[in-house]
Amino acid sequence: MTRRSLGLFWVLVSLLVFLLGHPSTLALGFGKESIADTQISADLVFxxxxxxxxxIHNYEQQVRQSPDSFLLLRLLADHYLKRFRERADVEDLLxxxxxxxxxxxxQPRHNEGASMLLASTLLSQHRFQEALQVVTDAEKLTATDQLASLKASIQMELGDYESAHQFLQTLTSESEDNSGHNAVLARYLELTxxxxxxxQQMDSAMQQxxxxxxxxxxxxxxxxxxxxxxxxLAGDLARSEQRYREAITLFPHDVAxxxxxxxxxxxxxxxxxxxEAANQGIEWVPLVExxxxxxxxxxxxxDSSGAAATQDLIEVVARLSQVKGIYDRALAVYYSEHGVHLPEALEIAQREVAIRDDIxxxxxxxxxxxxNGQWQTAQRATRQATRYGTEDPLLRFHRGMIALHSGDRETAIQQLSEALRLNPQFHHKYAAEARQVLADLSPTKVES
Known part of the structure; x- marks a missing residue:
């Protein structure tokens, strides 16, 4: 990989840190390795x-001394973005x-790295169409696999999975050894x-x-x-815990x-x-989720009084965090699951669909x-959310419960059963609710 390609690769990886028709065949070149059993030692972390x-201080000084250096400005932008990922300070994003x-x-030409950095900052601000335009403009000057992967990521954020699939298919075989590309591909496979x-694809990227x-x-x-x-999602809770703990070994401030x-x-x-896990995350960044x-x-x-105090804090964080809508979706989910501020939850959800109509x-x-009792809207939206057969038990649960309310017993049984098949412990409340509904509808359908 050339030095120029390596720089673009890191910008794509930086973008992916932000992110996250049903084709009958996938000519995308994914591997067949088994799920890795990686262990991370703290002494192997840089x-x-x-x-x-x-x-950053060093680059800021250099930029002041050489304000016309496009390269120094690009390097400075990269480190501002890294610090945003590490600390969630929106000022660094700006x-x-x-x-x-x-x-x-x-330097408008031969400066794809700056274009990708700019697109990444726009994505993190939920300015999706602007990000897509930046990448499209950059492609007109120089088409690269990194730009194509980035464009596919943006298209998935916007819900345009067919276009994302087409772009992923155009990439060269060299991209298969690129962990950033593999992570984009893993996201597409997950959603479809x-x-x-x-x-398998994500573990391969992780090992790289x-x-x-x-x-x-x-x-x-x-x-x-x-x-x-x-x-x-797959119900492999032991492996899931292992991966999260490895992430914390690598980066002790990892709120996600x-x-x-x-x-x-x-x-x-x-x-x-x-x-205890939630408290450790909140110590670094108090996210709504x-x-x-x-x-x-x-x-x-x-601890009812403690829970009430935390709920009050959620309201404060929500008000402070709504910088250009960055945290809207998590707040709508919280309100809906807890039965509070329901009209606001619906308003937020509608705004999200208008900004990015993804799954x-x-x-x-x-x-x-x-x-909010708007069942026709709920039916339409849940069909859209599950139209690619995404193997997410929470999506399946939502569709099953909406189908149940709409009198579609067959779909309710099918979707709730699939949710429990994927992960019998997919949610602290909804998994038990799914079992109870299935027991009432058809006892033989209940997963153990």
């Missing part, structure tokens, strides 16, 4: 995040956007009902990242978190990993462990509409 402030724009203004192969000690710790951790998420553990432990009704698991754990442990925006809308 703690670059500890030096981030110093690196700094990265400004530096990337300045780099492109100075190929969960088992997606797990772990081969080099100097790869950024937070980025390496992201690959482990994604592998953990896919394992959870702590949130994943809090969800996993809640699903197992290991409430004290869930509370992580706080929600804390509140649920406190309630389950009998999970439709699912959020379906459940929010159901919570």
């Amino acid at each position: 703690p670059d995040y500890l030096e981030r402030d110093g690196i 700094r990265a956007e400004q530096a990337a724009r300045r780099s492109l203004a100075l 009902s190929h969960l088992s192969v997606a797990r 990242m772990d081969e080099f000690y100097t790869n950024p710790a937070e980025t390496r951790a992201w690959f482990h978190v994604r592998a953990g998420d896919l394992s959870f 990993a702590f949130t994943g553990l809090a969800r996993l432990y809640a699903a197992q009704h290991r409430w004290q462990a869930s509370l 992580t706080l929600a698991y804390k509140a649920d754990a406190q309630q389950a442990l009998g 999970y925006a439709e699912d959020t809308l379906a459940w929010a509409a159901a919570a």
Whole structure:
């Protein structure tokens, strides 16, 4: 891989840290390796995040001395974006956007790295169409596999899975050795009902990242978190826990990993462990989703006053975090699941669909509409959310329960059974509810 290609690769990987018709065949070149059994030792981690402030300070000084250097501005944008990933400070995201724009203004051609950085900052602000336009413009100047992978990622965020599939098929065989490309491919496979192969693909990408000690710790951790998420969907809870813990070994501030553990432990009704994991994540960044698991754990442990205080904090964080809608979806999910602020949950979900009509925006809308008693909207949205057969038990549960309310007994049994088949412990409350509904409808359909 050339130095130029290596730079573009890191920008694509940085983007993927943000992210996350049913084709009959997939000519995409995925591997057939078995699920890896990787273990991470702390002495094999390069703690670059500890030096981030110093690196940024150095580049800021150099940019002041050489304000017309497109390369220095691009490098500075890259490190601002890395620090945003590590600390979730939106100001760093805006700094990265400004530096990337300045780099492109100075060097519009042969500067794909700056285009990809700019697209990544826009994606993180949920400015999806702007991000897509940036990549499309860059492709007109220089078409590369990295830009194609990035475009496919953006198209999946927008719900255009057919176009994403077409772009993934155009990539060269060299891309198969690129962990960033493999992660994009794993996401596509996950969303289009190929969960088992997606797990294989993601583990392959994770192993590629772990081969080099100097790869950024937070980025390496992201690959482990994604592998953990896919394992959870498949009901492989032991492997999921392992992956999340590996991510924390790599990057001790990894809020996504702590949130994943809090969800996993809640699903197992290991409430004290869930509370501890949520608290550790909140210590770094108080996300709505992580706080929600804390509140649920406190309630389950009998700490009603603590749960109420956490719920109040969620409201504060929600108000402070709604910078250009970045955290809207998580808030709509929380409101819908807990039966609070339901009209606002529906409004948020509708806004999400307008911004990016992907599978999970439709699912959020379906459940929010159901919570508000708008069953026709719920039926339409849940059919859209499951139209590719995505093997996510929560999507299947939502469709099953909406079908049940609509009098479609057959679909309800089919979808609820599939949710439990995928992961018998997919949710701390809904898994038991699915079992009870199936027992009432058809006892022979209940999974053990």
